[in-house]
Amino acid sequence: PRGDHKAYMQLCLEQAQRSPPKPTNYRVGAVLVDLASNTILATGYTLELPGNTHAEQCCFMKLAEKHGVSEENLGGVLPSELALYTTVEPCSKRLSGNLPCVERVLRLAGSIRTVYIGAMEPETFVAENTGKKMLEDAGICIVHVEGLEKEILEVATAGHINA
Numbered sequence: 001p002r003g004d005h006k007a008y009m010q011l012c013l014e015q016a017q018r019s020p021p022k023p024t025n026y027r028v029g030a031v032l033v034d035l036a037s038n039t040i041l042a043t044g045y046t047l048e049l050p051g052n053t054h055a056e057q058c059c060f061m062k063l064a065e066k067h068g069v070s071e072e073n074l075g076g077v078l079p080s081e082l083a084l085y086t087t088v089e090p091c092s093k094r095l096s097g098n099l100p101c102v103e104r105v106l107r108l109a110g111s112i113r114t115v116y117i118g119a120m121e122p123e124t125f126v127a128e129n130t131g132k133k134m135l136e137d138a139g140i141c142i143v144h145v146e147g148l149e150k151e152i153l154e155v156a157t158a159g160h161i162n163a
C-alpha cells in the first residue's frame with residue numbers, strides 16, 4: 001500500500017545483505033520510489049557497481065545509465081516527486097574522498113522530496129554525519145523509519161573486525 005515505509009525499508013535491508021562485507025565501510029541498501037505511481041525506480045547496495053560505490057550512489061548511477069545521461073545531469077530527467085529510502089543515512093563525508101551521497105542527493109533536490117532513513121550513521125569512520133541538516137536546509141524532509149535499526153546496523157557492520 002502507499003507509504004508503506006517499513007516494507008520499503010525491509011526491501012532496502014534485503015539489498016544491503018547483498019553487499020560484500022568490508023572493514024572500511026558499511027553495507028547499506030537503498031531504494032528510490034516514484035511517489036506519483038508508488039513504483040520503484042531503482043535499488044542499490046554498497047559496492048553493487050564497480051568503484052567503491054555507495055548504495056544511494058548505485059541507485060543514481062543505474063538510473064542515469066537507463067536514461068542515457070551522466071549522474072550529474074540525472075536531475076533533468078527524473079519525475080518531480082521521489083522518495084529515497086536508505087538503511088543508513090546518506091554520508092556527508094567519505095574517508096576515500098569520493099563525493100558524499102548527501103551531495104548526490106542535493107543535486108536531485110528538485111525531485112527527491114523525502115529521505116527515509118533506517119538508522120543514523122555510527123561514528124566508526126566519520127565522527128559526525130552532518131547530512132541530515134544539509135538535506136533539511138535544502139528543503140528535503142528526513143524521516144526516521146523505526147523498527148529495523150538493530151538489524152540494519154548488524155548488517156551494516158558485518159565486515160568490521162570484532163563487529
Ligand SMILES: Nc1nc(=O)c(N)c(NC[C@H](O)[C@H](O)[C@H](O)COP(=O)(O)O)[nH]1
Binds near residue numbers: 089
Ligand atoms: N549511507 C551510506 N551508504 C553506503 O553505501 C556506505 N558505504 C556508507 N558508508 C559511510 C562511511 O562513512 C564511508 O563508507 C567511509 O567514510 C569510507 O568511505 P568510502 O565508502 O570508502 O568512500 N554510507
Ligand SMILES: [Zn+2]
Binds near residue numbers: 054056091
Ligand atoms: Zn554515501
